[in-house]
Structure formats: C-alpha cells, structure tokens
Amino acid sequence: MNDLTDKIIAGDIRAIARGISLAESGQPEAVELLKDLYPHTGRAYLIGITGPPGGGKSTLVDKLIKIYREQKKKVGVLAVDPTSPFSGGAILGDRVRMQKHATDEGVYIRSMGSRGHLGGLALATSDAAKILDAAGYDIVIFETVGIGQSEVEVAGRVDTTVLVTVPGLGDDVQVLKAGTMEIADIFAINKADREGTERCVIELEQLLSVKEMDENTFLPPIIQTIAKDNQGTAELTGAIEKHRDYLNSGGRLAEKRKKRIQDEVHTIITNQLDKWAALRLTHDMETRENLDDIYSKKTDPYTVAGDIIKELQI
Ligand SMILES: Nc1nc2c(ncn2[C@@H]2O[C@H](COP(=O)(O)OP(=O)(O)OP(=O)(O)O)[C@@H](O)[C@H]2O)c(=O)[nH]1
Ligand SMILES: [Mg+2]
Known part of the structure; x- marks a missing residue:
C-alpha cells in the first residue's frame, strides 16, 4: 500500500482530492488505488x-x-x-x-x-x-x-x-x-x-x-x-x-448493493472492451487489414467482428 492510500484512509482532505482526481482521469494508477481502498469501503x-x-x-x-x-x-x-x-x-x-x-x-x-x-x-x-x-x-x-x-x-x-x-x-x-x-x-x-x-x-x-x-x-x-x-x-x-x-x-440493502456491484463490473468490462476495440480497429485502419476486404464485399462486418472477438479467446 502506498502513501496516498494510507492518507486517504486517515481522512486527509488533500489526499482525498488527489484520489478523486486520479479516479476521474481513469489512469491505471487510479485502479491500483481503488483496489487498495476497496476493503475499507x-x-x-x-x-x-x-x-x-x-x-x-x-x-x-x-x-x-x-x-x-x-x-x-x-x-x-x-x-x-x-x-x-x-x-x-x-x-x-x-x-x-x-x-x-x-x-x-x-x-x-x-x-x-x-x-x-x-x-x-x-x-x-x-x-x-x-x-x-x-x-x-x-x-x-x-x-x-x-x-x-x-x-x-x-x-x-x-x-x-x-x-x-x-x-x-x-x-x-x-x-x-x-x-x-x-x-x-x-x-x-x-x-x-x-x-x-x-x-x-x-x-x-x-x-x-x-x-x-x-x-x-x-x-x-x-x-x-x-x-x-x-x-x-x-x-x-x-x-x-x-x-x-x-x-x-x-437483507434488502445487501441485495441492492450486489446489484450495484454487478452493474459496476459490467461497466468496467464494457469500458475495457471498448478501449481494446478502439485500439484494435485503429490498427486495422492503419494497415488496411480487413477494411478493404469488407469494402470490396469479400467479407462482411459481422464476420470480421466475430473473428476479432475470437482474438479475446472468449
Ligand atoms: N421559494 C423558494 N426558493 C427556494 C427554495 N429552496 C431553494 N430556493 C431557491 O431556488 C434557487 C435555486 O436553488 P439551488 O439550491 O441552487 O437549486 P439546484 O437544484 O441546486 O440548482 P442546480 O444545481 O443549478 O440545478 C435559489 O435561488 C434558492 O434560493 C424554497 O424552498 N423556496
Ligand atoms: Mg445545485
């Protein structure tokens, strides 16, 4: 655990402000912080x-x-x-x-x-x-x-x-x-x-x-x-x-909060997939991979999307 985590748990106002700014920016650092803080929530x-x-x-x-x-x-x-x-x-x-x-x-x-x-x-x-x-x-x-x-x-x-x-x-x-x-x-x-x-x-x-x-x-x-x-x-x-x-x-509060956790995990997954897809497709755009084939009707967007999803091995 790092210094920022400790300071937030201790209620330090400036650390809280910095933590929230990090969370807003969505940086990988923020994810580490939130993981450390989670047991304290x-x-x-x-x-x-x-x-x-x-x-x-x-x-x-x-x-x-x-x-x-x-x-x-x-x-x-x-x-x-x-x-x-x-x-x-x-x-x-x-x-x-x-x-x-x-x-x-x-x-x-x-x-x-x-x-x-x-x-x-x-x-x-x-x-x-x-x-x-x-x-x-x-x-x-x-x-x-x-x-x-x-x-x-x-x-x-x-x-x-x-x-x-x-x-x-x-x-x-x-x-x-x-x-x-x-x-x-x-x-x-x-x-x-x-x-x-x-x-x-x-x-x-x-x-x-x-x-x-x-x-x-x-x-x-x-x-x-x-x-x-x-x-x-x-x-x-x-x-x-x-x-x-x-x-x-x-047990209604627990149920309500579990539903919230479900939504949250869903959002995290969706966001990460979205980022991954954007990067992956930028690569296609640059290399012309797939896009020319779809354009000339050799294949179609559904097949290509299906193949790309398979790269995730899910
Ligand atoms: N007459 C009357 N005015 C009120 C009452 N409560 C708040 N106001 C006034 O309504 C105006 C708006 O109040 P805010 O508290 O800023 O309203 P808000 O919903 O937070 O506004 P936004 O955050 O901008 O959407 C202010 O001028 C308040 O003084 C009330 O009970 N009666
Ligand atoms: Mg207001």
Whole structure:
C-alpha cells in the first residue's frame, strides 16, 4: 500500500482530492488505488438527491449537511452535473450555497462535470464515493440534475434516492411519470412556499396509488420542504432513515448493493472492451487489414467482428 492510500484512509482532505482526481482521469494508477481502498469501503450510506435544474437541490443538501453534522456524521457531497464541463472544485452556485461548511473538516464537497472521464461520469462518481467511504465519511450525497437518463443512472448507484420536484412546473408530474416514478424512494416537493403545492401533492398521490404494491414494497413518502427556510428538512432526513431501516431489514440493502456491484463490473468490462476495440480497429485502419476486404464485399462486418472477438479467446 502506498502513501496516498494510507492518507486517504486517515481522512486527509488533500489526499482525498488527489484520489478523486486520479479516479476521474481513469489512469491505471487510479485502479491500483481503488483496489487498495476497496476493503475499507461499505460503511458509508449513499443518498441521491435528484431533480430539475434550479429546484433547490443544493439548498436542500446544505440543510441536510447541517442535520448530519449535528449528529456528528461526516458528510461528502458529489455535485454531479452531466451538462457541465467543469469539475474539480465546487461550481460557483454550490460554493455560495454550501460555503459555510467549507471550513468544516467533516464536510467534503466536490463538483464533477463531464470533462475528462475516460471511464464515464457514472463510474467516476462511484469511485469518488468509494474514496470518501474509505476515508470515513458516514454519508455521501450525490446531487444530480435530473435530466433524461441521468437520475435513473444515479438511482442505481445510491442506497436511497430522493426525487425533488417543485410546484408550478406544469407538466412536471407528467415528466415524473416517464420512468422516474420507479426510482424514487422519497419525494420531496421543494419550494412548498409556492402556489400549487397542494395540487402537486395530490397528483403525486394519484400516481403512487396506481403503483403495484405488496407487503414488500416501500411506499415512497411525499415530503414538503422549503429548503431556503429549513422547513421540512428534518422530516426529510427522518424519511431517509426510515427507508434505510427498510433496506436493512430482510437483507434488502445487501441485495441492492450486489446489484450495484454487478452493474459496476459490467461497466468496467464494457469500458475495457471498448478501449481494446478502439485500439484494435485503429490498427486495422492503419494497415488496411480487413477494411478493404469488407469494402470490396469479400467479407462482411459481422464476420470480421466475430473473428476479432475470437482474438479475446472468449
Ligand atoms: N421559494 C423558494 N426558493 C427556494 C427554495 N429552496 C431553494 N430556493 C431557491 O431556488 C434557487 C435555486 O436553488 P439551488 O439550491 O441552487 O437549486 P439546484 O437544484 O441546486 O440548482 P442546480 O444545481 O443549478 O440545478 C435559489 O435561488 C434558492 O434560493 C424554497 O424552498 N423556496
Ligand atoms: Mg445545485
């Protein structure tokens, strides 16, 4: 084990930052680090906060940090924005909203954008969470802008998913219908100081009423929050705790995490195959091997691809 591993396990902030940067870059060095850290992971509880841009996610996270700090828990926050090219520090808005925690050693906040992740943003954030986990963070929160597939992806990587919505978005609940209903363990209607909150609650309740339920199903609670005034946030952490208890009973958490491990191994394999294929085919392009034969119809792309796969001896 090297120095960086030891320092991360000891909770050294600069080592954590360096570890996450390595993981983001997808360098072979990062793989060694993650292998060393892996036995030290599994204690952190992972929470996803996802919802529309400007929905108040960061404001909400800021209040959750406060509550968890009062419970003496160390909190890591990964602000994931797939549309942002920025990464490294916290993006300006997050920095402003969470700045009072900046000097707190028990809080680590980091933005992760789409730039420079050879293994993909999803893998990079999972690796970052593992680093924080090994460093002794009790809670790791993923703040993700819910657009398209991103919230579904994040849901697969956390233990509890909080779906944030705000009243008055019009067809927002309609949007929720399309797939995201399934991923929410908890609904937070933020900006509940706004008009339309009651309607939003009723619409969500209606949607939930058609959900297929049995005695094993966790009925997602609907929590109203006014993040900017710190209202409803204790209820929200309470709901997260309840969902955690639910997962902890009957081995559900272990099952959920094993599913996650499966996805992760799948992603690692796919990434490596992808890199290998790109290199292998660049070679073909340079030497004209196969390509001319396919072009002149002596063979076809399927046969060539099949032959190349056989080189892997699988
Ligand atoms: N009225 C009202 N405004 C709020 C509430 N919570 C947050 N806001 C405001 O909403 C704006 C956006 O808040 P953020 O916390 O940055 O929202 P976000 O979802 O993190 O935004 P992105 O990360 O940019 O997608 C800010 O101006 C907040 O002050 C609330 O409960 N009520
Ligand atoms: Mg934010």
